[in-house]
Amino acid sequence: MANDLTQRGLTAARVGETNQAHRLLSEAIQQHPDDIEAWLGLAGVVDDLKEKEWCFKEVLALVPDHQEAQAALSLVQEKLTHQQPKDGETLYCYRHPETETGLRCNRCNKSICAKCAKRTPVGFRCSECIREQEDKYYTGSNSDYLVAAVISFPLAFFGVALFTQLLSGFGFFGLLFAFFGTPVVTGFIAEAVRWGVSKRRSRYLGHVVAGCIMVAGLPFILIPLNFFAAIVPSIFVFVGATTVLARLR
Numbered sequence: 001m002a003n004d005l006t007q008r009g010l011t012a013a014r015v016g017e018t019n020q021a022h023r024l025l026s027e028a029i030q031q032h033p034d035d036i037e038a039w040l041g042l043a044g045v046v047d048d049l050k051e052k053e054w055c056f057k058e059v060l061a062l063v064p065d066h067q068e069a070q071a072a073l074s075l076v077q078e079k080l081t082h083q084q085p086k087d088g089e090t091l092y093c094y095r096h097p098e099t100e101t102g103l104r105c106n107r108c109n110k111s112i113c114a115k116c117a118k119r120t121p122v123g124f125r126c127s128e129c130i131r132e133q134e135d136k137y138y139t140g141s142n143s144d145y146l147v148a149a150v151i152s153f154p155l156a157f158f159g160v161a162l163f164t165q166l167l168s169g170f171g172f173f174g175l176l177f178a179f180f181g182t183p184v185v186t187g188f189i190a191e192a193v194r195w196g197v198s199k200r201r202s203r204y205l206g207h208v209v210a211g212c213i214m215v216a217g218l219p220f221i222l223i224p225l226n227f228f229a230a231i232v233p234s235i236f237v238f239v240g241a242t243t244v245l246a247r248l249r
């Protein structure tokens with residue numbers, strides 16, 4: 001009963017080593033085809049619904065009143081009937097009812113056309129499911145945007161003022177320094193914001209900070225003291241906005 005291969009397979013499954021778990025549990029079943037734990041473990045690591053169905057059927061063949069397997073089997077079979085379009089039935093995108101499609105979201109199973117389907121590492125998804133998962137990823141609240149603005153605007157204003165003052169007197173060398181110095185300064189601003197919002201993620205955090213950098217730089221661009229004095233803040237705004245957008249995703 002307490003087969004060593006089974007235990008190792010279940011442990012592998014628990015830590016997400018799916019391939020390893022699949023191999024160990026299949027081996028365990030070859031040695032002991034009546035190992036219920038191994039069958040249940042295998043059902044958990046195979047992707048294909050047909051394979052899952054088969055695993056649960058094997059369990060029920062061994063223990064007909066196994067409740068977990070009964071419940072799981074009916075769930076799998078329900079999914080299978082939804083997955084197979086009935087003969088002659090044409091599927092249409094749920095957002096574009098006139099567009100025929102063979103694609104489905106692999107999370108909610110809705111029909112989606114090629115335009116609506118987004119390719120993810122785990123297969124095609126509809127935009128609603130992607131949005132839902134992003135919402136789990138973004139943990140920030142609206143007040144974080146205010147915090148980001150309050151932190152980044154003065155820093156950006158100070159940074160662009162300093163750059164313009166110090167570097168616009170050095171001609172081409174000054175521009176070069178602005179180009180390479182800006183990512184350092186605005187990277188620091190991004191980190192300050194990240195710290196200020198306790199590392200919470202928000203969809204538009206980078207946009208807010210980039211906006212603050214633009215607004216802070218605008219007066220320096222519009223009222224230049226000389227040619228280089230207009231270029232330096234322009235570099236700061238452009239390179240800085242790009243930097244924080246990349247950093248605060």
Ligand SMILES: [Zn+2]
Binds near residue numbers: 105106108110130
């Ligand atoms: Zn979906």
Ligand SMILES: [Zn+2]
Binds near residue numbers: 095112116
């Ligand atoms: Zn569509």
